[in-house]
Amino acid sequence: MKFLMFGTRQDEIEWAEKWGKENQVEITTRPELLTENTVDDVKGYDGISVLQQAPIDSEVIYQKLADFGIKIISLRSTGYDTVNLALAKKYHLAVSNVPGYSTRSIGELVLTQAMHLLRHIGIVEDRESRGDFSFEGLESKEIHQLTVGVIGVGRIGMTVASLFKALGSEVIGYDPYKKPNPEDPVKYVSYDELIKNADIITVHMQLTDDTKHMIDQNTFKQMKNSALFLNMARGGIVNTKDLIEALKNHEIAGAAIDTIEDEAGIFGVDRQNGYDNPMLKELIEMPNVSVTPHIAFYTEPAVQNMVEYCLEDSYKFLKGEGVDHLVNLD
Ligand code: NAD
Numbered sequence: 091m092k093f094l095m096f097g098t099r100q101d102e103i104e105w106a107e108k109w110g111k112e113n114q115v116e117i118t119t120r121p122e123l124l125t126e127n128t129v130d131d132v133k134g135y136d137g138i139s140v141l142q143q144a145p146i147d148s149e150v151i152y153q154k155l156a157d158f159g160i161k162i163i164s165l166r167s168t169g170y171d172t173v174n175l176a177l178a179k180k181y182h183l184a185v186s187n188v189p190g191y192s193t194r195s196i197g198e199l200v201l202t203q204a205m206h207l208l209r210h211i212g213i214v215e216d217r218e219s220r221g222d223f224s225f226e227g228l229e230s231k232e233i234h235q236l237t238v239g240v241i242g243v244g245r246i247g248m249t250v251a252s253l254f255k256a257l258g259s260e261v262i263g264y265d266p267y268k269k270p271n272p273e274d275p276v277k278y279v280s281y282d283e284l285i286k287n288a289d290i291i292t293v294h295m296q297l298t299d300d301t302k303h304m305i306d307q308n309t310f311k312q313m314k315n316s317a318l319f320l321n322m323a324r325g326g327i328v329n330t331k332d333l334i335e336a337l338k339n340h341e342i343a344g345a346a347i348d349t350i351e352d353e354a355g356i357f358g359v360d361r362q363n364g365y366d367n368p369m370l371k372e373l374i375e376m377p378n379v380s381v382t383p384h385i386a387f388y389t390e391p392a393v394q395n396m397v398e399y400c401l402e403d404s405y406k407f408l409k410g411e412g413v414d415h416l417v418n419l420d
Contacts (some may be wrong), residue, residue: 092116093404094132096124097141102166105397113405129154137404141166141396143354143384149177156181164404166396167387168246169324170417171297178418186403186415192392193249196294196322199386200250203346204290206380207318208233212344216377231289234258239288242295242323243268243276250292251276262288265295285312290320297324305329310336317342322386325350330369337376344378348386357383 091114095106098119110117118135122128123142129151132138138155140146140163152174155163162184163173170187178185206212210228217224238254240247243265251261255275263276264284285291291313295301305321306329313319319342321328330351336342349357350373356365373379387396399415407413 091136091405091408092118092134093137093139093401094135095119095139096122096128097166099141101393102141102397105394106401109398109401113401115401115405117401124151126150132160133158135160137162137164137401137408139164139166139397139400139404140172142172143357145172145174145354147174152177152181152183155183162186162404162407164400164407166400169296171324171326173417175418184407184413184416185418186400186407186413187417188396188399188403189415190245191387191395191399192389193246195389195392196246196386197249197253198389199348199382200292200320200322201253203320203322203348203380203382204238204254204292204318205233207320207344207346207378208236208290210378212377212380236260236289237262237287239263239284239291240276241265241281241284241291241293243274243278244294246323247292247294248274248276250294254290259290282312285309286314289314289316290318292320293323293327295323295327297326302326303329305333307332307335310341313342315340315343319345320347321345322348325353330373334369334372337373337379344380345373346380346382347373348382349384350381353384 093115095117098121103119106117106119123144124140124146126148132155138160163178165187168187168189170185173185209230234257237260240251240261240263243251243263251263252275255261261276262279262284264279264281270278293305304327310332333345337345350370352367356367374381403413403415
């Protein structure tokens, strides 16, 4: 078999080559994304592996993939909002993702950023850059005094809940599709209760039509003025304009985001020559906001698992074996 891997980073190549050798699959890696310009190169390959922030939204791509005999689009990411599932279905293309490559990778960045905001590190560094070493306004709570609200208690949300629970925080969660288990490290509450009572609020659901802009000005207005808000899931879950207004109006105390609307072409790229996303620029300039460029997933175990699980799913699907991580064709 022959597989073509799009959007390949340097750090993935070692794991791809190792997996290819072990499974006698010829793997070609390339850094470009799957687009209308690159789809013709798929001809002659049995499988494709895709990792990209830019959506695959052109019907021509799906049509050509089907024409070339491709049966499955295998993503090396958890999020599958980059794929148009209706078009995939129309052209009988299965789609797989990698849901559980390392929930710790995201959980540990959530913890890092929560601590960063809690201890006002951004404000401290901003003051220090101006020679101001004063203490005023820097007193903080300790993590065990706080209530952490997890919205979306899935794989990642559950890991986040365990990490904060282990540090002594009270953890509350909201997830309309979750069947509560008494063993869960979280007390399930209503959405309103979570928004009103949590000191740290972190979102961990998929971006869908239902969750798009779920966090908006109404949500921020209900939060405590001292609340810290974190988004390591998907930019579109939050109305970014409303987030900026809430920070400016002191409706919340700080925010950490690893993802933002219209991040494609910016996050993951050296854009020292400039970029066009005024809301991102505004957030970066705020000392009580910490922005990371979609690196929550980026740990060594996660990279290895993303590559191996993705190739494995494609391989099994093509051999007619069961695949655990199909996101369509149910
Ligand atoms: P998951 O499917 O295991 O969990 C999502 C949970 O959200 C589910 O339990 C679901 O019931 C719940 N949910 C759905 N709609 C909801 C709603 N309206 N309100 C509250 N909960 C709702 O997914 P996961 O693997 O935990 O991933 C969560 C998110 O993290 C995804 O958006 C994914 O794209 C993102 N992610 C980001 C990074 C990164 O590097 N920043 C890496 C991996 C995953």
